[in-house]
Amino acid sequence: xxxxxxSVRHPSHNHPLRGQKALAEEETICxxxxxxLIGAAFKxxxxxxxxxxxxxxxxxxxxxxxxxxxxxxxTLLYSPPYESSTxxxxxxxxxxxxxxYNCSICQFDLHVGCISxxxxxxxxxxExxxTLLYCSPYTNGLIVKCDVCxxxxxxxxxxxxxxECDYGTHLHSCEVEEEVEPxxxxxxxxxxxxxxxxxxxxxxxxxxxxxxxxxxxxEMERMQIELHMEMQRAKIAKxxxxxxxxxx
Ligand SMILES: [Zn+2]
Ligand SMILES: [Zn+2]
Ligand SMILES: [Zn+2]
Ligand SMILES: [Zn+2]
Ligand SMILES: [Zn+2]
Ligand SMILES: [Zn+2]
Numbered sequence: 001x002x003x004x005x006x007s008v009r010h011p012s013h014n015h016p017l018r019g020q021k022a023l024a025e026e027e028t029i030c031x032x033x034x035x036x037l038i039g040a041a042f043k044x045x046x047x048x049x050x051x052x053x054x055x056x057x058x059x060x061x062x063x064x065x066x067x068x069x070x071x072x073x074x075t076l077l078y079s080p081p082y083e084s085s086t087x088x089x090x091x092x093x094x095x096x097x098x099x100x101y102n103c104s105i106c107q108f109d110l111h112v113g114c115i116s117x118x119x120x121x122x123x124x125x126x127e128x129x130x131t132l133l134y135c136s137p138y139t140n141g142l143i144v145k146c147d148v149c150x151x152x153x154x155x156x157x158x159x160x161x162x163x164e165c166d167y168g169t170h171l172h173s174c175e176v177e178e179e180v181e182p183x184x185x186x187x188x189x190x191x192x193x194x195x196x197x198x199x200x201x202x203x204x205x206x207x208x209x210x211x212x213x214x215x216x217x218x219e220m221e222r223m224q225i226e227l228h229m230e231m232q233r234a235k236i237a238k239x240x241x242x243x244x245x246x247x248x
Contacts, residue, residue, distance in 0.1 A: 008042070010058055012078035013051050017042040022052070032057035032099040033112045057099060057112060064101065066115055068134040068158070069108055074101040089114055091158040092171045117171060121160060126167055130160035137161050137168065149174040
């Protein structure tokens with residue numbers, strides 16, 4: 001007994017959960033954010049129950065404020081508050097079926113993944129950092145077009161933008177091909193951007209090699225998450241369409 005980790009409770013689930021490390025090859029999905037479960041996670045202690053949570057999803061605050069919705073606090077709900085059991089994310093317009101940050105006054109809903117998107121990111125293919133915008137950068141009625149996939153970004157959706165170059169992209173990476181090369185301080189996926197830029201001198205030391213390896217690993221995970229998100233989105237959209245058809 002002494003070697004077993006203690007179980008913990010989370011209000012989203014009836015059974016106790018226990019900490020574990022989730023591996024990519026297990027291909028499990030977080031029951032909170034619907035994304036691939038990798039890294040520190042919690043699993044339901046009941047063997048027959050497939051309930052998993054990222055550690056980060058486990059720790060999400062019950063109430064938060066977000067710049068994109070300054071007038072009201074947002075409440076974390078463990079399932080969508082709508083009859084359809086899905087919601088449309090106000091940031092990316094994709095459907096969601098798990099955890100959601102909701103403003104019940106405005107029917108404003110955010111994916112837990114979207115709410116934690118970094119305010120500034122570096123993206124392959126653009127030399128400047130891109131800034132997260134919560135609406136169109138144009139006030140003159142110009143239409144925002146994603147400079148990566150060339151599709152329109154509707155005015156009310158979030159995007160990443162470089163003012164200097166008038167370069168904009170969808171919130172989520174829509175690039176078909178991405179390089180596996182680790183980026184320094186990219187800070188994507190809501191992680192804290194590291195400021196400890198190695199200035200070459202420390203190269204070759206075991207510590208910096210390890211750091212580089214970890215960074216590469218993190219980049220891989222990020223890409224896998226993004227890839228999975230695409231698949232998941234397609235699935236959720238299909239599910240939502242079915243649910244809608246049933247309502248008609
Ligand atoms: Zn999660
Ligand atoms: Zn359970
Ligand atoms: Zn979203
Ligand atoms: Zn509101
Ligand atoms: Zn795009
Ligand atoms: Zn630029």
